[in-house]
Amino acid sequence: MSKASDAILLVDDDAAVRHALKFSLEMEGFDVRLYPTPEALLAEHDLPADGCLVIDYRMPDIDGLELVERLRSRGVTLPVFLISGRVTRSLRARASSLGIEDVLEKPLSDLAASIRPVLDARP
Amino acid sequence: MSDTSIALALEAAEARLRSILQTVPDAMIIIDERGRIESLSTTAERLFGYDADEACGRNVSLLMPSPYREQHDAYIERYLKTGERRIIGIGRIVVGQRKDGTTFPMHLTVGELRTGERHHFTGFIRDLTDQQLTEDRLKELQSEVTHMSRFTALGEMASTLAHEINQPLTAISNYLRGSRRLLERMEGENVEMLRDAVSKAADQALRAGQIIRRLREFVARGESERRIESLPKLIEDASTLALVGAREHGIAVTFRLDPAADLVLADRIQIQQVLVNLMRNAIDVMSEGGAVRRLDIATATGLEDQVEVTVADTGSGLAPEVARQLFQPFVTTKRKGMGLGLSICRTIVEAHGGKIWVNSPPEGGTIFHFTLRAAAHDRENEDG
Ligand SMILES: Nc1ncnc2c1ncn2[C@@H]1O[C@H](COP(=O)(O)OP(=O)(O)OP(=O)(O)O)[C@@H](O)[C@H]1O
Ligand SMILES: [Mg+2]
Numbered sequence: 001m002s003k004a005s006d007a008i009l010l011v012d013d014d015a016a017v018r019h020a021l022k023f024s025l026e027m028e029g030f031d032v033r034l035y036p037t038p039e040a041l042l043a044e045h046d047l048p049a050d051g052c053l054v055i056d057y058r059m060p061d062i063d064g065l066e067l068v069e070r071l072r073s074r075g076v077t078l079p080v081f082l083i084s085g086r087v088t089r090s091l092r093a094r095a096s097s098l099g100i101e102d103v104l105e106k107p108l109s110d111l112a113a114s115i116r117p118v119l120d121a122r123p
Numbered sequence: 124m125s126d127t128s129i130a131l132a133l134e135a136a137e138a139r140l141r142s143i144l145q146t147v148p149d150a151m152i153i154i155d156e157r158g159r160i161e162s163l164s165t166t167a168e169r170l171f172g173y174d175a176d177e178a179c180g181r182n183v184s185l186l187m188p189s190p191y192r193e194q195h196d197a198y199i200e201r202y203l204k205t206g207e208r209r210i211i212g213i214g215r216i217v218v219g220q221r222k223d224g225t226t227f228p229m230h231l232t233v234g235e236l237r238t239g240e241r242h243h244f245t246g247f248i249r250d251l252t253d254q255q256l257t258e259d260r261l262k263e264l265q266s267e268v269t270h271m272s273r274f275t276a277l278g279e280m281a282s283t284l285a286h287e288i289n290q291p292l293t294a295i296s297n298y299l300r301g302s303r304r305l306l307e308r309m310e311g312e313n314v315e316m317l318r319d320a321v322s323k324a325a326d327q328a329l330r331a332g333q334i335i336r337r338l339r340e341f342v343a344r345g346e347s348e349r350r351i352e353s354l355p356k357l358i359e360d361a362s363t364l365a366l367v368g369a370r371e372h373g374i375a376v377t378f379r380l381d382p383a384a385d386l387v388l389a390d391r392i393q394i395q396q397v398l399v400n401l402m403r404n405a406i407d408v409m410s411e412g413g414a415v416r417r418l419d420i421a422t423a424t425g426l427e428d429q430v431e432v433t434v435a436d437t438g439s440g441l442a443p444e445v446a447r448q449l450f451q452p453f454v455t456t457k458r459k460g461m462g463l464g465l466s467i468c469r470t471i472v473e474a475h476g477g478k479i480w481v482n483s484p485p486e487g488g489t490i491f492h493f494t495l496r497a498a499a500h501d502r503e504n505e506d507g
Pocket of ligand 2: 400403404463464465
């Protein structure tokens with residue numbers, strides 16, 4: 001089972017999406033932290049050792065893939081789920097070359113079901 | 124024949140050639156077997172900016188940019204040695220260079236003339252940036268690309284719409300999902316009915332999501348057809364279209380095409396649209412003002428199997444209010460603009476597995492870059 005301490009860090013520039021995902025994930029028992037921009041996440045100093053990242057692909061300034069690249073170069077190894085309104089094969093290919101767990105297409109009727117097995121697999 | 128009659132015949136022949144060279148509407152250049160210019164037509168003088176006196180006796184490589192300039196002598200030598208025809212009698216689009224250093228795409232046909240042991244070559248040149256370009260060719264290119272660009276614009280709008288609607292749908296279906304979880308823990312006489320209603324509402328949100336997906340698949344149908352294409356040819360065709368009227372605005376165009384960046388895997392018409400959109404934007408901004416008006420199109424081989432294309436202008440740079448969202452649809456500073464050009468560019472380039480970005484050099488102007496996959500190394504057929 002996923003532990004209560006498993007934090008999900010969620011970055012999406014759309015406020016309604018952000019809050020709705022927090023609500024549904026909390027109802028599934030996860031602890032969720034929200035970031036309205038990639039910069040806000042990059043400014044975060046104490047990233048948890050466990051948990052995962054849920055990152056929107058299409059955001060102004062820095063897109064989701066670029067954000068993942070920057071996090072990786074800082075040594076952040078948390079599993080990442082990329083979410084997007086449009087998932088193409090080339091997006092999938094680029095995501096998997098960055099070691100992203102999965103690319104999920106909105107409207108995301110059951111995000112928890114995708115996340116849970118990955119968190120459970122971690123010791 | 125006596126010596127005098129030979130001399131007279133020669134003189135007459137030369138006078139005929141001179142008059143031909145003065146009146147022939149094409150740019151025409153005659154060179155000898157060592158590449159030296161023997162004579163050129165008045166149109167060629169005008170096209171390249173050299174007087175006949177200046178040009179005659181010099182190597183014809185003068186009229187082409189690097190790296191062709193350095194290679195030309197070897198081309199002639201190889202032909203004389205092997206007789207293998209690469210351009211003679213075939214005709215090709217190549218790049219020419221004017222006296223002022225600017226370059227331009229041109230169509231070159233080469234003929235061969237033999238007198239005894241000696242070879243001469245005649246080149247006929249058509250300037251492809253010029254208005255004189257055959258109307259038919261222009262119309263053909265134009266109808267292909269504008270027809271496609273209307274279709275692409277429609278697709279871009281549908282896909283933007285799909286994306287925008289997906290956001291509130293994501294919020295709706297996740298609020299409903301959370302609510303259902305919450306209701307599972309509650310008891311009371313109305314809870315059962317509420318649970319049922321919330322489930323049904325969630326199903327409807329998913330149904331709306333599926334409609335959106337279908338709409339997008341519909342506009343994406345048969346969208347791209349990738350083949351091995353010559354990048355210089357794509358650029359030349361696109362410039363032919365985009366540069367109509369560029370001369371009138373006093374815009375000088377240079378091409379710096381790396382011969383190593385040759386074959387790419389691309390949907391010809393889509394990549395032409397990208398190039399046309401970028402060049403039109405550059406022309407739009409430079410037509411508004413500025414002392415130096417220079418459009419520079421360059422190619423280079425990049426990392427791994429990528430080639431990079433850059434379109435640089437010396438315009439006024441990006442307006443701060445659009446700079447952040449440049450590639451988003453409906454972002455425009457133009458009265459008649461739709462703001463779709465760059466978002467279409469991004470959709471196409473990304474569907475080709477490439478990247479597009481912009482930078483603003485300190486000396487002013489704007490440089491757009493995009494990458495494509497080189498065909499030689501490409502094995503897999505990935506798609507958008
Ligand atoms: N080379 C450039 N220099 C300066 N600004 C540019 C340049 N290219 C684009 N822009 C800015 O970006 C905006 C968006 O460009 P885009 O091509 O997407 O739309 P548009 O040209 O306004 O309209 P459309 O292409 O749909 O006719 C432009 O309105 C302009 O403000
Ligand atoms: Mg435009």
